[in-house]
Amino acid sequence: MYGWIWRHLPGSVALRIxxxxxxxxxxxxxxxxxxxxWVEPMLPFNDVSVR
Numbered sequence: 001m002y003g004w005i006w007r008h009l010p011g012s013v014a015l016r017i018x019x020x021x022x023x024x025x026x027x028x029x030x031x032x033x034x035x036x037x038w039v040e041p042m043l044p045f046n047d048v049s050v051r
Contacts, residue, residue: 005023009016 006016006020009019011019
């Protein structure tokens with residue numbers, strides 16, 4: 001998968017590195033600001049009981 005992405009990025013090697021970094025940052029931002037807040041209420045971590 002990563003090889004496929006690398007082959008399809010346009011530009012020289014230096015530009016590809018920058019583009020790959022931007023893609024990683026975009027995916028992390030999407031997960032942190034959209035996916036994780038949407039999934040968090042469905043997770044059982046808030047159901048804590050201490051006896």
